[in-house]
Amino acid sequence: MSHEAKKKTPISERRRFFTDLAHHAGLGVMGVLLWAGYAQKAKSSPLTLRPPAALEEADFLKACIKCGLCAEACVNRPQNIDKETGRPRPGTLKMARAQDNVTIGTPFFKPREVPCYMCEDTPCAVACPTNALDLKKVTNPQTGELDFKMMDMGLAVVDPNSCIAFWGIQCDACYRACPLMDEAIRLEYDRNPRTGKHAFLKPVVDMNACTGCGLCEKACVTEKAAIFVLPREIALGKPGAHYVKGWDKKDQQRVQERVGKDVTTHDERSKENPMDYLNKGLEF
């Protein structure tokens, strides 16, 4: 022991043990907190469109090993080879880089650049080693065959303000580009009161049929697409089980969701009988 160390109070073995324990535990907790904070942020990419057959986003992020086999299968599929040059065209699926605002290393696509052509053999999902892309999601349970209509990457949304068909200009680019023409996008005819003698041919998306492939977004003629694909959770609202279409037998089943759920408002005013509250006079 050196001269200086002797002057200091000696540290007992017990104290050393507990201090070491606290030291390691403290560093461990610090590491977990820093890392978990970053990971939590890194997995937030709500506007991301995933490959067809992808699991629901939270499960997809758990399962994806970030190997890129899906993206390679996508770009190198035989149908994607340009016959003139013999080289593949740009693939649909990209692997996220740090600046993409998508969890790094995971596959995604941007329909305005390259939409998903919904290959009938889904080579991307076949290539996935971890089942983050799960063929079951696109396999018809009745026939046991792959069914591209079951793909669900997102939902096309029309912005009626910038869609020129809503202005009365005839354009059916998205309608014609849609692989499920008249199912996923149909044209709704409407009278144009401005001229009194022309028709609107408005594109309307069917939320049940649309797969979110994005061919419409790619085809849209406006400078920034007036029809675009969003993940369903972003594109759709939810009325809740206390608003039910009474005229629709299928929708009526949603009432079952209400069972066991308290849908009454509980706040300061709801403690009293509504009658008492009315008799008291108005208080805002």
Next chain:
Amino acid sequence: MKWSNVKYLILRRFVQLVLLFLYFAGNYWGWKVLQGNLSASRLFDTVPLSDPFAVLQIMATGMIIGTNALIGAAIIVLFYGIIGGRAFCSWVCPVNMVTDLAAWLRRKLLIDRIERKVWVTRNLRYYMIVIALIVSAITGLAAFEVVSPITILNRGVIFGFGAGAGLLVAIFLFDLFVLKNGWCGHICPLGGVHSLIGKYSLIRVKHNSDNCTLCMRCKEVCPEVQVLGMIGKRSEFVSGQECSNCGRCVDVCDDDALGFHIRNYLSKESK
């Protein structure tokens, strides 16, 4: 420079670059030799290979992983566990080229000679494994895979570099100016996993102390210098699990005191 002094170094660089090239070709030309990347690949369009640590993290998130990824991880564990030892780190991993460059510059610029009071335990990598698995379980995202410079470099070569490339520069500077062999020798949890996997591998460096002249060149170049405790003292296998079989010590030894051998567990001398 004699060929015998750089033999394994050049062989390793050759293997590392060929693997990167095959991965690149798998995407760019659609070659079916080696597709995917170091996280998961397909060899000759049939054999699945996958990173056992990535698979472990995915399992920690509570996800049931596909069989192909499990088989792939088993193949990798068996290969390195029985044959290669921790060879992934020095023969396959592309970050090894970055950190080796930093270590080489450290020696050339004599940075090693100037003592800096930074001390980090080399066991940090094993704690990192535990922390990575805990964070994976908490966040539901394979935690190391979103920060790993290995996959960032690997994917960068295959699919194009992004802003993540800055991390590689950061690790280079860290190894150069902060801590000798900082990333590969202290922090990287994947290196820790491969250390554990390769602990009992058959291929090992063996030291012959009768030939040793105590020049200590091996210790100068070794990135995991703690495994070379027997130099000049005992003739035995380098059995420390962190030895990555890089063969730099074999290269620099001019006295034939170090060489690759196959451990024979049946005879007594192989310890």
